[in-house]
Amino acid sequence: MKYNQMKRIDKILQNKDYNKYIKKIKKFEKDREFCKHNMKHFLDVCRIAYITSLEEELGIEKELIYAAGLLHDVGRWKQYKESIPHEVASAELAMDILMDSGFSICEAESIKHAILNHRKGDGSKDTLSDIIYKADKLSRNCFCCKQEQNCNWSLEKKNLTIKI
Numbered sequence: 001m002k003y004n005q006m007k008r009i010d011k012i013l014q015n016k017d018y019n020k021y022i023k024k025i026k027k028f029e030k031d032r033e034f035c036k037h038n039m040k041h042f043l044d045v046c047r048i049a050y051i052t053s054l055e056e057e058l059g060i061e062k063e064l065i066y067a068a069g070l071l072h073d074v075g076r077w078k079q080y081k082e083s084i085p086h087e088v089a090s091a092e093l094a095m096d097i098l099m100d101s102g103f104s105i106c107e108a109e110s111i112k113h114a115i116l117n118h119r120k121g122d123g124s125k126d127t128l129s130d131i132i133y134k135a136d137k138l139s140r141n142c143f144c145c146k147q148e149q150n151c152n153w154s155l156e157k158k159n160l161t162i163k164i
């Protein structure tokens, strides 16, 4: 099997600000007992969203999915620090990183829209925004989480089984 490189995704991973934000989140979540917002979570979201796009034959570009997955929670530290809703902070912080990584304004706007709507969805079906919203929820393994009883997610949101 031949692996393809995603050059613009590599650029995001190497971006100085991106790495700075991830470190800040890690610091704020050091003692957090609920789900964390780390690279494992970001990649779970990327991969679940990409699998959805493949299974549903949506044909959404892989780099757009990975960019949205990697960046959707990047402003989480601002929620801890300044009480700014993290979808808003993440969408804002993502723009510069996307521009620096070679995405066009049009692509960056569609990723930004997906980030802004990753918590509640935007009511659309089969869009980048829709698959990121669903992948974000599906990525959490509530069925084996020690904090499941204390978590404020609604029962229908929780993954008490592996959903397909």
Ligand SMILES: [Fe+2]
Binding pocket: 072, 073, 086, 118, 119
């Ligand atoms: Fe989030």
Ligand SMILES: [Fe+2]
Binding pocket: 041, 045, 072, 073, 136
């Ligand atoms: Fe998330």
